[in-house]
Amino acid sequence: MAAIELKNIVKKYGDGFPAVNDVSLDIADGEFMILVGPSGCGKSTLLRMIVGLEDITSGDMLIGGKRVNELAPRDRNLSMVFQNYALYPHLTVFENIAFPLRLNKDGLSEADLTKKVNTAADMLELGEHLQRKPANLSGGQRQRVAMGRAIVREADAFLFDEPLSNLDAKLRGQMRTEISRMQRRLGTTTVYVTHDQTEAMTLGDRVAVMKKGVLQQCASPRELYEQPVNLFVAGFIGSPPMNFLPARVEGGRLRLPFGEVEVSGPAGEKISQRDLVIVGIRPEYFKDATLEEVPGGVPFKAVVDVTEWLGNDLYAYIPYETDPTVQAKLDELDRELDGEGMKPQLVVNLNARSRVREGEEAELVFDPALMHVFDPESGECLTRNEEAAAEIARLSEEDRTRALERAKRRESEESVA
Numbered sequence: 001m002a003a004i005e006l007k008n009i010v011k012k013y014g015d016g017f018p019a020v021n022d023v024s025l026d027i028a029d030g031e032f033m034i035l036v037g038p039s040g041c042g043k044s045t046l047l048r049m050i051v052g053l054e055d056i057t058s059g060d061m062l063i064g065g066k067r068v069n070e071l072a073p074r075d076r077n078l079s080m081v082f083q084n085y086a087l088y089p090h091l092t093v094f095e096n097i098a099f100p101l102r103l104n105k106d107g108l109s110e111a112d113l114t115k116k117v118n119t120a121a122d123m124l125e126l127g128e129h130l131q132r133k134p135a136n137l138s139g140g141q142r143q144r145v146a147m148g149r150a151i152v153r154e155a156d157a158f159l160f161d162e163p164l165s166n167l168d169a170k171l172r173g174q175m176r177t178e179i180s181r182m183q184r185r186l187g188t189t190t191v192y193v194t195h196d197q198t199e200a201m202t203l204g205d206r207v208a209v210m211k212k213g214v215l216q217q218c219a220s221p222r223e224l225y226e227q228p229v230n231l232f233v234a235g236f237i238g239s240p241p242m243n244f245l246p247a248r249v250e251g252g253r254l255r256l257p258f259g260e261v262e263v264s265g266p267a268g269e270k271i272s273q274r275d276l277v278i279v280g281i282r283p284e285y286f287k288d289a290t291l292e293e294v295p296g297g298v299p300f301k302a303v304v305d306v307t308e309w310l311g312n313d314l315y316a317y318i319p320y321e322t323d324p325t326v327q328a329k330l331d332e333l334d335r336e337l338d339g340e341g342m343k344p345q346l347v348v349n350l351n352a353r354s355r356v357r358e359g360e361e362a363e364l365v366f367d368p369a370l371m372h373v374f375d376p377e378s379g380e381c382l383t384r385n386e387e388a389a390a391e392i393a394r395l396s397e398e399d400r401t402r403a404l405e406r407a408k409r410r411e412s413e414e415s416v417a
Contacts, residue, residue, distance in 0.1 A: 033207075085146045160191070304316045
Protein backbone atom coordinates (compact mmCIF):
# COMPACT_ATOMS: atom_id res chain seq x y z
CA MET A 1 0.00 0.00 0.00
CA ALA A 2 1.09 3.58 -0.56
CA ALA A 3 -0.08 7.16 -0.41
CA ILE A 4 -0.41 9.00 -3.73
CA GLU A 5 0.37 12.71 -3.98
CA LEU A 6 -0.49 14.91 -6.94
CA LYS A 7 1.19 18.31 -6.86
CA ASN A 8 0.00 20.94 -9.36
CA ILE A 9 -0.50 18.35 -12.10
CA VAL A 10 -1.07 19.75 -15.60
CA LYS A 11 -1.72 17.90 -18.84
CA LYS A 12 -1.67 19.83 -22.12
CA TYR A 13 -2.01 18.31 -25.54
CA GLY A 14 -0.54 19.59 -28.81
CA ASP A 15 -3.03 22.42 -29.19
CA GLY A 16 -2.19 23.73 -25.73
CA PHE A 17 -5.57 22.85 -24.25
CA PRO A 18 -5.23 21.92 -20.53
CA ALA A 19 -7.15 18.63 -20.16
CA VAL A 20 -6.02 18.65 -16.52
CA ASN A 21 -5.23 22.04 -15.03
CA ASP A 22 -3.20 22.47 -11.81
CA VAL A 23 -4.73 19.59 -9.85
CA SER A 24 -3.34 18.87 -6.36
CA LEU A 25 -4.57 15.87 -4.35
CA ASP A 26 -3.28 13.92 -1.36
CA ILE A 27 -4.65 10.36 -1.37
CA ALA A 28 -3.96 8.67 1.97
CA ASP A 29 -2.58 5.16 2.36
CA GLY A 30 -5.55 2.78 2.20
CA GLU A 31 -8.02 5.47 1.10
CA PHE A 32 -10.74 4.93 -1.50
CA MET A 33 -10.65 8.07 -3.67
CA ILE A 34 -13.23 8.74 -6.37
CA LEU A 35 -12.62 11.00 -9.37
CA VAL A 36 -15.97 12.12 -10.71
CA GLY A 37 -17.38 14.62 -13.16
CA PRO A 38 -19.20 14.92 -16.48
CA SER A 39 -17.75 13.69 -19.78
CA GLY A 40 -14.55 15.46 -20.77
CA CYS A 41 -13.75 16.82 -17.32
CA GLY A 42 -10.26 15.21 -17.25
CA LYS A 43 -10.85 12.46 -14.69
CA SER A 44 -9.71 9.55 -16.90
CA THR A 45 -6.70 11.56 -18.13
CA LEU A 46 -5.70 12.15 -14.50
CA LEU A 47 -6.00 8.44 -13.73
CA ARG A 48 -3.89 7.55 -16.77
CA MET A 49 -1.21 9.97 -15.57
CA ILE A 50 -1.14 8.24 -12.19
CA VAL A 51 -0.60 4.84 -13.79
CA GLY A 52 1.87 6.22 -16.35
CA LEU A 53 -0.14 5.84 -19.56
CA GLU A 54 -0.15 9.62 -20.11
CA ASP A 55 2.85 11.94 -19.80
CA ILE A 56 2.68 14.76 -17.26
CA THR A 57 3.15 18.21 -18.78
CA SER A 58 4.08 19.79 -15.43
CA GLY A 59 3.77 19.08 -11.73
CA ASP A 60 4.90 16.16 -9.59
CA MET A 61 3.41 12.70 -9.06
CA LEU A 62 4.54 10.86 -5.92
CA ILE A 63 3.68 7.29 -4.95
CA GLY A 64 4.81 6.18 -1.52
CA GLY A 65 6.84 9.40 -1.25
CA LYS A 66 8.79 8.62 -4.46
CA ARG A 67 8.56 10.86 -7.55
CA VAL A 68 7.40 8.71 -10.46
CA ASN A 69 6.94 11.21 -13.32
CA GLU A 70 9.50 9.45 -15.54
CA LEU A 71 8.79 5.87 -14.42
CA ALA A 72 7.21 3.47 -16.92
CA PRO A 73 3.82 1.95 -15.92
CA ARG A 74 5.41 -1.44 -15.17
CA ASP A 75 7.77 0.19 -12.64
CA ARG A 76 5.06 1.93 -10.59
CA ASN A 77 3.62 -1.27 -9.04
CA LEU A 78 0.01 -0.28 -9.69
CA SER A 79 -2.89 -2.47 -10.84
CA MET A 80 -5.46 -1.04 -13.25
CA VAL A 81 -8.94 -2.39 -13.97
CA PHE A 82 -10.29 -1.16 -17.29
CA GLN A 83 -13.82 -0.44 -18.48
CA ASN A 84 -13.66 -3.20 -21.11
CA TYR A 85 -12.11 -5.80 -18.72
CA ALA A 86 -9.08 -6.35 -21.06
CA LEU A 87 -9.15 -10.14 -20.60
CA TYR A 88 -7.35 -12.62 -22.83
CA PRO A 89 -10.10 -14.57 -24.63
CA HIS A 90 -7.95 -17.66 -25.28
CA LEU A 91 -6.97 -18.07 -21.60
CA THR A 92 -9.03 -19.61 -18.81
CA VAL A 93 -10.15 -17.58 -15.82
CA PHE A 94 -7.30 -19.14 -13.83
CA GLU A 95 -4.68 -18.14 -16.41
CA ASN A 96 -6.13 -14.64 -16.82
CA ILE A 97 -5.81 -14.06 -13.09
CA ALA A 98 -2.36 -15.67 -13.00
CA PHE A 99 -1.06 -13.73 -16.02
CA PRO A 100 0.65 -10.83 -14.15
CA LEU A 101 2.34 -13.34 -11.81
CA ARG A 102 3.73 -15.34 -14.74
CA LEU A 103 4.77 -12.12 -16.49
CA ASN A 104 6.82 -10.90 -13.54
CA LYS A 105 8.83 -14.15 -13.30
CA ASP A 106 9.89 -13.33 -9.75
CA GLY A 107 10.70 -16.91 -8.81
CA LEU A 108 7.20 -17.73 -7.59
CA SER A 109 6.64 -21.49 -7.45
CA GLU A 110 3.65 -23.03 -9.21
CA ALA A 111 2.19 -24.00 -5.85
CA ASP A 112 2.45 -20.44 -4.52
CA LEU A 113 1.02 -19.07 -7.75
CA THR A 114 -1.93 -21.43 -7.54
CA LYS A 115 -2.52 -20.46 -3.92
CA LYS A 116 -2.57 -16.75 -4.78
CA VAL A 117 -4.97 -17.27 -7.68
CA ASN A 118 -7.29 -19.46 -5.60
CA THR A 119 -7.31 -16.94 -2.75
CA ALA A 120 -8.30 -14.13 -5.10
CA ALA A 121 -10.89 -16.35 -6.83
CA ASP A 122 -12.47 -17.32 -3.51
CA MET A 123 -12.67 -13.69 -2.43
CA LEU A 124 -14.55 -12.86 -5.64
CA GLU A 125 -16.63 -16.07 -5.76
CA LEU A 126 -14.95 -17.29 -8.94
CA GLY A 127 -13.76 -20.64 -7.61
CA GLU A 128 -16.13 -22.71 -9.74
CA HIS A 129 -15.35 -20.76 -12.91
CA LEU A 130 -11.55 -21.06 -12.99
CA GLN A 131 -11.46 -23.38 -16.02
CA ARG A 132 -13.94 -21.39 -18.10
CA LYS A 133 -13.08 -18.92 -20.87
CA PRO A 134 -14.14 -15.22 -20.69
CA ALA A 135 -16.62 -15.66 -23.58
CA ASN A 136 -18.65 -18.02 -21.39
CA LEU A 137 -18.93 -15.59 -18.47
CA SER A 138 -21.43 -12.85 -17.68
CA GLY A 139 -20.36 -9.20 -17.63
CA GLY A 140 -20.20 -9.20 -13.86
CA GLN A 141 -18.07 -12.36 -13.80
CA ARG A 142 -15.66 -10.89 -16.34
CA GLN A 143 -15.29 -7.80 -14.18
CA ARG A 144 -14.54 -10.04 -11.20
CA VAL A 145 -11.80 -11.76 -13.21
CA ALA A 146 -10.27 -8.36 -14.02
CA MET A 147 -10.40 -7.49 -10.32
CA GLY A 148 -8.82 -10.84 -9.42
CA ARG A 149 -5.93 -10.13 -11.77
CA ALA A 150 -5.40 -6.83 -9.95
CA ILE A 151 -5.54 -8.46 -6.51
CA VAL A 152 -2.87 -11.14 -7.12
CA ARG A 153 -0.26 -8.55 -8.04
CA GLU A 154 -0.26 -7.19 -4.48
CA ALA A 155 0.18 -3.73 -5.95
CA ASP A 156 0.64 -0.50 -4.00
CA ALA A 157 -2.66 0.81 -5.35
CA PHE A 158 -5.67 -0.18 -7.44
CA LEU A 159 -6.86 2.06 -10.26
CA PHE A 160 -10.36 1.63 -11.72
CA ASP A 161 -11.43 3.36 -14.95
CA GLU A 162 -15.27 3.32 -15.08
CA PRO A 163 -15.31 -0.47 -14.50
CA LEU A 164 -19.09 -0.81 -14.18
CA SER A 165 -20.31 1.33 -17.08
CA ASN A 166 -20.92 -1.72 -19.33
CA LEU A 167 -23.15 -3.48 -16.78
CA ASP A 168 -26.90 -3.19 -16.27
CA ALA A 169 -28.28 -1.27 -13.28
CA LYS A 170 -28.89 -4.29 -11.03
CA LEU A 171 -25.46 -5.76 -11.69
CA ARG A 172 -23.79 -2.40 -11.10
CA GLY A 173 -25.33 -2.33 -7.63
CA GLN A 174 -24.02 -5.81 -6.86
CA MET A 175 -20.54 -5.03 -8.19
CA ARG A 176 -20.34 -1.81 -6.15
CA THR A 177 -20.79 -3.96 -3.06
CA GLU A 178 -18.10 -6.40 -4.26
CA ILE A 179 -15.58 -3.62 -4.93
CA SER A 180 -16.25 -1.93 -1.59
CA ARG A 181 -15.90 -5.20 0.31
CA MET A 182 -12.69 -6.08 -1.52
CA GLN A 183 -11.12 -2.68 -0.90
CA ARG A 184 -11.92 -2.71 2.81
CA ARG A 185 -10.66 -6.27 3.21
CA LEU A 186 -7.36 -5.60 1.43
CA GLY A 187 -6.94 -2.03 2.70
CA THR A 188 -5.29 -1.07 -0.59
CA THR A 189 -5.16 2.54 -1.75
CA THR A 190 -7.74 2.85 -4.53
CA VAL A 191 -8.45 5.52 -7.15
CA TYR A 192 -11.72 5.03 -9.00
CA VAL A 193 -12.98 7.04 -11.99
CA THR A 194 -16.70 7.28 -12.72
CA HIS A 195 -19.25 9.67 -14.21
CA ASP A 196 -21.97 8.05 -12.07
CA GLN A 197 -22.44 10.11 -8.92
CA THR A 198 -24.31 7.21 -7.25
CA GLU A 199 -21.13 5.13 -7.47
CA ALA A 200 -19.15 8.08 -6.18
CA MET A 201 -21.41 8.61 -3.16
CA THR A 202 -21.64 4.94 -2.17
CA LEU A 203 -18.02 3.87 -2.70
CA GLY A 204 -15.69 6.72 -1.87
CA ASP A 205 -14.06 7.74 1.39
CA ARG A 206 -13.57 11.04 -0.40
CA VAL A 207 -14.76 12.27 -3.78
CA ALA A 208 -12.88 14.68 -6.06
CA VAL A 209 -15.33 16.56 -8.29
CA MET A 210 -13.81 17.85 -11.53
CA LYS A 211 -15.01 20.30 -14.16
CA LYS A 212 -13.16 21.13 -17.37
CA GLY A 213 -9.85 19.84 -15.98
CA VAL A 214 -10.10 21.80 -12.74
CA LEU A 215 -10.65 20.26 -9.31
CA GLN A 216 -13.77 21.87 -7.81
CA GLN A 217 -13.94 20.18 -4.39
CA CYS A 218 -12.48 17.09 -2.72
CA ALA A 219 -14.36 15.94 0.35
CA SER A 220 -16.38 13.09 1.86
CA PRO A 221 -19.68 12.30 0.12
CA ARG A 222 -21.58 13.75 3.07
CA GLU A 223 -19.68 17.04 2.96
CA LEU A 224 -20.22 17.36 -0.78
CA TYR A 225 -23.94 16.80 -0.25
CA GLU A 226 -24.43 19.06 2.75
CA GLN A 227 -21.70 21.70 2.30
CA PRO A 228 -20.89 22.15 -1.42
CA VAL A 229 -18.45 24.91 -2.26
CA ASN A 230 -20.16 26.03 -5.44
CA LEU A 231 -23.11 25.74 -7.79
CA PHE A 232 -21.48 23.05 -9.96
CA VAL A 233 -20.75 20.65 -7.09
CA ALA A 234 -24.24 21.19 -5.64
CA GLY A 235 -25.82 20.42 -9.01
CA PHE A 236 -23.68 17.38 -9.78
CA ILE A 237 -24.05 15.62 -6.43
CA GLY A 238 -27.48 14.25 -5.58
CA SER A 239 -30.19 12.31 -7.41
CA PRO A 240 -32.63 13.80 -8.28
CA PRO A 241 -30.41 16.87 -8.49
CA MET A 242 -30.78 19.97 -6.35
CA ASN A 243 -33.46 22.48 -7.38
CA PHE A 244 -32.07 25.89 -8.33
CA LEU A 245 -34.44 28.84 -7.98
CA PRO A 246 -33.90 32.55 -8.72
CA ALA A 247 -34.36 34.82 -5.71
CA ARG A 248 -34.51 38.60 -5.43
CA VAL A 249 -32.94 40.12 -2.30
CA GLU A 250 -35.31 42.72 -0.90
CA GLY A 251 -34.96 44.27 2.56
CA GLY A 252 -33.27 41.34 4.22
CA ARG A 253 -35.57 38.78 2.61
CA LEU A 254 -35.32 36.44 -0.36
CA ARG A 255 -38.27 36.52 -2.74
CA LEU A 256 -38.59 33.08 -4.36
CA PRO A 257 -41.09 32.02 -7.04
CA PHE A 258 -43.13 30.37 -4.25
CA GLY A 259 -42.78 32.75 -1.35
CA GLU A 260 -40.41 34.75 0.81
CA VAL A 261 -37.63 33.68 3.18
CA GLU A 262 -35.91 35.79 5.80
CA VAL A 263 -32.14 36.14 5.47
CA SER A 264 -30.31 35.58 8.74
CA GLY A 265 -27.18 34.04 10.22
CA PRO A 266 -23.52 34.57 9.27
CA ALA A 267 -24.29 34.36 5.55
CA GLY A 268 -26.94 37.07 5.80
CA GLU A 269 -24.46 39.89 5.25
CA LYS A 270 -23.01 38.28 2.12
CA ILE A 271 -26.48 37.73 0.69
CA SER A 272 -27.79 41.19 1.54
CA GLN A 273 -25.03 42.77 -0.56
CA ARG A 274 -26.55 41.28 -3.72
CA ASP A 275 -29.72 42.04 -5.65
CA LEU A 276 -30.17 38.58 -7.14
CA VAL A 277 -29.05 35.13 -5.97
CA ILE A 278 -29.68 31.46 -6.78
CA VAL A 279 -31.27 29.37 -4.05
CA GLY A 280 -30.65 25.61 -3.99
CA ILE A 281 -33.08 23.25 -2.24
CA ARG A 282 -32.86 19.45 -2.47
CA PRO A 283 -36.07 17.61 -3.49
CA GLU A 284 -36.36 15.69 -0.20
CA TYR A 285 -36.36 18.91 1.83
CA PHE A 286 -39.89 19.66 0.64
CA LYS A 287 -42.73 18.10 2.64
CA ASP A 288 -46.45 17.62 2.16
CA ALA A 289 -47.86 20.14 4.65
CA THR A 290 -51.00 18.02 5.15
CA LEU A 291 -48.89 15.10 6.42
CA GLU A 292 -45.82 16.57 8.11
CA GLU A 293 -45.05 19.59 10.24
CA VAL A 294 -41.82 21.52 9.71
CA PRO A 295 -40.98 23.84 12.65
CA GLY A 296 -40.00 27.22 11.26
CA GLY A 297 -40.91 26.02 7.79
CA VAL A 298 -42.04 28.18 4.87
CA PRO A 299 -45.44 27.02 3.57
CA PHE A 300 -46.65 27.61 0.02
CA LYS A 301 -49.21 26.33 -2.45
CA ALA A 302 -48.49 25.34 -6.05
CA VAL A 303 -50.21 23.50 -8.89
CA VAL A 304 -48.56 20.18 -9.69
CA ASP A 305 -47.83 19.39 -13.35
CA VAL A 306 -46.78 15.71 -13.15
CA THR A 307 -46.46 13.10 -10.38
CA GLU A 308 -44.49 9.83 -10.25
CA TRP A 309 -45.26 7.27 -7.54
CA LEU A 310 -42.38 4.82 -6.96
CA GLY A 311 -43.72 2.85 -4.01
CA ASN A 312 -41.43 4.34 -1.38
CA ASP A 313 -41.41 7.87 -2.79
CA LEU A 314 -43.68 10.29 -4.63
CA TYR A 315 -42.08 12.78 -7.01
CA ALA A 316 -44.03 15.88 -7.98
CA TYR A 317 -42.97 18.31 -10.72
CA ILE A 318 -44.02 21.95 -10.42
CA PRO A 319 -43.24 24.46 -13.20
CA TYR A 320 -42.42 28.06 -12.31
CA GLU A 321 -41.51 31.33 -13.99
CA THR A 322 -37.81 32.03 -13.75
CA ASP A 323 -35.88 35.30 -13.80
CA PRO A 324 -34.29 35.86 -17.24
CA THR A 325 -31.18 37.27 -15.57
CA VAL A 326 -30.56 33.96 -13.79
CA GLN A 327 -31.83 31.60 -16.46
CA ALA A 328 -28.75 32.06 -18.67
CA LYS A 329 -26.53 30.96 -15.75
CA LEU A 330 -28.75 27.95 -15.02
CA ASP A 331 -28.77 26.96 -18.71
CA GLU A 332 -24.97 27.11 -18.70
CA LEU A 333 -24.86 24.94 -15.57
CA ASP A 334 -27.23 22.43 -17.18
CA ARG A 335 -24.89 22.11 -20.18
CA GLU A 336 -21.87 21.62 -17.90
CA LEU A 337 -23.73 18.83 -16.11
CA ASP A 338 -24.45 17.09 -19.45
CA GLY A 339 -28.11 18.08 -19.20
CA GLU A 340 -30.45 18.41 -22.14
CA GLY A 341 -32.06 21.69 -21.16
CA MET A 342 -35.59 21.54 -19.77
CA LYS A 343 -38.15 24.11 -18.74
CA PRO A 344 -37.79 25.48 -15.21
CA GLN A 345 -39.51 23.15 -12.76
CA LEU A 346 -39.33 22.30 -9.10
CA VAL A 347 -38.85 18.61 -8.26
CA VAL A 348 -40.12 17.56 -4.83
CA ASN A 349 -39.66 14.16 -3.21
CA LEU A 350 -42.62 13.53 -0.89
CA ASN A 351 -43.77 10.82 1.47
CA ALA A 352 -45.32 7.95 -0.51
CA ARG A 353 -48.53 8.41 1.53
CA SER A 354 -49.03 11.87 0.04
CA ARG A 355 -52.26 12.38 -1.93
CA VAL A 356 -50.73 15.13 -4.09
CA ARG A 357 -51.86 14.55 -7.69
CA GLU A 358 -51.17 16.16 -11.05
CA GLY A 359 -53.38 19.09 -11.97
CA GLU A 360 -54.20 19.80 -8.32
CA GLU A 361 -52.92 22.45 -5.95
CA ALA A 362 -50.52 21.02 -3.38
CA GLU A 363 -49.80 22.39 0.09
CA LEU A 364 -46.04 22.16 0.61
CA VAL A 365 -43.53 23.37 3.18
CA PHE A 366 -39.72 23.49 3.45
CA ASP A 367 -37.18 24.35 6.12
CA PRO A 368 -35.23 27.47 5.02
CA ALA A 369 -32.30 26.42 7.25
CA LEU A 370 -31.58 23.61 4.79
CA MET A 371 -31.38 25.71 1.66
CA HIS A 372 -28.18 26.85 -0.03
CA VAL A 373 -27.63 30.30 -1.54
CA PHE A 374 -25.25 30.85 -4.46
CA ASP A 375 -23.74 33.87 -6.15
CA PRO A 376 -25.12 33.83 -9.73
CA GLU A 377 -21.87 35.17 -11.20
CA SER A 378 -19.11 33.18 -9.47
CA GLY A 379 -21.24 30.20 -8.42
CA GLU A 380 -19.81 30.45 -4.87
CA CYS A 381 -21.95 28.96 -2.11
CA LEU A 382 -22.64 31.89 0.21
CA THR A 383 -24.16 29.73 2.96
CA ARG A 384 -21.37 27.14 3.28
CA ASN A 385 -20.55 26.56 6.94
CA GLU A 386 -16.80 25.91 7.25
CA GLU A 387 -17.05 24.67 10.84
CA ALA A 388 -19.76 22.17 9.95
CA ALA A 389 -17.72 21.04 6.93
CA ALA A 390 -14.61 20.51 9.08
CA GLU A 391 -16.63 18.43 11.57
CA ILE A 392 -18.03 16.26 8.78
CA ALA A 393 -14.49 15.73 7.46
CA ARG A 394 -13.25 14.72 10.92
CA LEU A 395 -16.05 12.22 11.46
CA SER A 396 -15.62 10.78 7.96
CA GLU A 397 -11.92 10.16 8.57
CA GLU A 398 -12.74 8.45 11.87
CA ASP A 399 -15.24 6.23 10.06
CA ARG A 400 -12.64 5.31 7.42
CA THR A 401 -10.02 4.45 10.03
CA ARG A 402 -12.45 2.25 11.98
CA ALA A 403 -13.56 0.47 8.81
CA LEU A 404 -9.94 -0.39 7.92
CA GLU A 405 -9.28 -1.62 11.45
CA ARG A 406 -12.37 -3.85 11.36
CA ALA A 407 -11.27 -5.28 8.03
CA LYS A 408 -7.79 -6.05 9.37
CA ARG A 409 -9.24 -7.78 12.42
CA ARG A 410 -11.50 -9.94 10.26
CA GLU A 411 -8.57 -10.83 8.00
CA SER A 412 -6.47 -11.77 11.03
CA GLU A 413 -9.25 -13.89 12.53
CA GLU A 414 -9.84 -15.70 9.22
CA SER A 415 -6.14 -16.47 8.79
CA VAL A 416 -5.95 -17.95 12.29
CA ALA A 417 -9.07 -20.04 11.69
